[in-house]
Amino acid sequence: MELVNRTEISEFFLKGFSGHPALEHLLFPLCSTMYLVTLLGNTAIVAVSILDVRLHTPMYFFLGNLSILDICYTSTFVPLMLVHLLSAQKTISFIGCAIQMCLSLATGSTECLLLAIMAYDRYLAICRPLRYPVLMSPRLCLLLVATAWVLCLVKSVTETVIAMRLPFCGHHVVSHFTCEILAVLKLACSDTSVSEAFLLVGAILLLPIPLAFICLSYTLILATVLRVPSAAGRRKAFSTCSAHLAVVMLFYGTVIFMYMKPKSKETRISDEAFTVLYAVVTPMLNPVIYSLRNKEVKEAARKVWGRSWTSK
Template identity: 90%
Template sequence: MELANWTKVSAFFLKGFSGYPALEHLLFPLCSAMYLVTLLGNAAIVAVSVLDAHLHTPMYFFLGNLSILDICFTSSFVPLMLVHLLSVQKTISFIGCAIQMCLSLSTGSTECVLLAVMAYDRYLAICQPLRYPVLMSHRLCLLLAGAAWVLCLLKSVAETVIAMRLPFCGHHVVSHFSCEILAVLKLACSDTSVNEGFLLVGAILLLPLPLAFICLSYTLILATVLRVPSAAGRRKAFSTCSAHLAVVLLFYGTVIFIYMKPKSKEARVSDEVFTVLYAVVTPMLNPIIYSLRNKEVKEAARKVWGRTWTSW
């Protein structure tokens, strides 16, 4: 009987904010504007990092990867969410739900690892400046970034396959605006302890461990910077790391606030509102933080814009 019910699942209904029409009308223009800024800002970071030869360094290579991640992460659910905010039919196919789940899990997990890699890059640049070009070679950059993308994708595919192979029975209403894996697991009519255990192990590997590594890296960086004799040297070192630290605090702060607080048995619309803001606001602010706090990015952007305007 469970197998029969499982084979009949062809689509899910994403409840989202359907019970709050006024909130839907408020969120649509707000999320549309933030999504547009996210696309333009992160695309500009990628373009500047590629087109300006002065930015062909490990730091901006990883920054370009972070911008691509933010574009992929928001694009995995925001366009469909915007459509659902204005429509009565808020369904998503079974295959579409699995794809959305896998993409959001993969990009979010990769960002956790990539932020730790960026902290390691800053540690080598400041604490091992003479050996930095050798230690952080182009090959190592490709290896670290590629490993983060591939391993997190494999992890997310495994989590998605295990979740979507469960038998679903009863209603197929997901109490979320996207196919968030925990919300989908609530619809399963079989034991989900294996899935939850798998997710817990992944969360431990991707949240406390990278965050601890980042904190250790910046503790060593701070100890090194405080030994710099000149005030100008200290300001330059702090300026180099401040943008990355701001992004780390923003990302992990919102993730911990949303996912580490006590869970209620019933879905609350406030949780979804905070999730929308976190998932859309954070990727939007990343390029703004880097462009405002980084003189090299602003100067490179002016050069690229000047060359483009001249060619036109």
């Protein structure tokens, strides 16, 4: 019977903002612009960090990976969301929904770990400057990033398989603009406790624990910076770290609101608005925050831009 109930669903209807036509007309140009800025800004950071040898350091290696994650994350659902904002046919196939769910979970989860890795990198660079080149070797950088990607992919595949194997008994209207796992679980007509338990464990491992690690790292960084006798040295350290802290607060604040708040059966419009905030706005702001607050990135961008025009 469970198999029959499951095969009744061949596609899902993504309700999204369909009950608010005026909001859809407003969101399309806004989200299109933000997605374009996200692609251009993050691609520029990746290109600059590769082309300028002065940026071949652990900090910019991690920043480049963060930019790649932002591009992948937003691309899992924003293009389809833009199509649905202009169309009355807001459907996605069962397989497409599962793939979208898995990829968005994997990239979002990896970003949580990567932000913690970046905090650790800043801690070593500021608090252990003499041993930093040895402690944060290229091999360790690759190992940290690869481990984060692999662990989060395995976690996301497991959560997706458990969620999509549940019987939906013909319920196919997802009260969201993407196949967000919490919204899909609300359609299940059987016990979802196993899936919810996996999500809770994952949320604890990827939200409060990395956030506590980040807070500890920056507490130690602050204590070290305040002991620096040079005012210029303190300003440089604060400038480097403030960009990362701004990204951390924006990303973790909105994600914790979504995944650690009490669950309700009905999805409110505020939930979708917060999803837009952390899933569309944050990836757009990341390159802006890092480039505006980072003198090295701006100088490297000018150098690469000037070289490209000279070659023409």
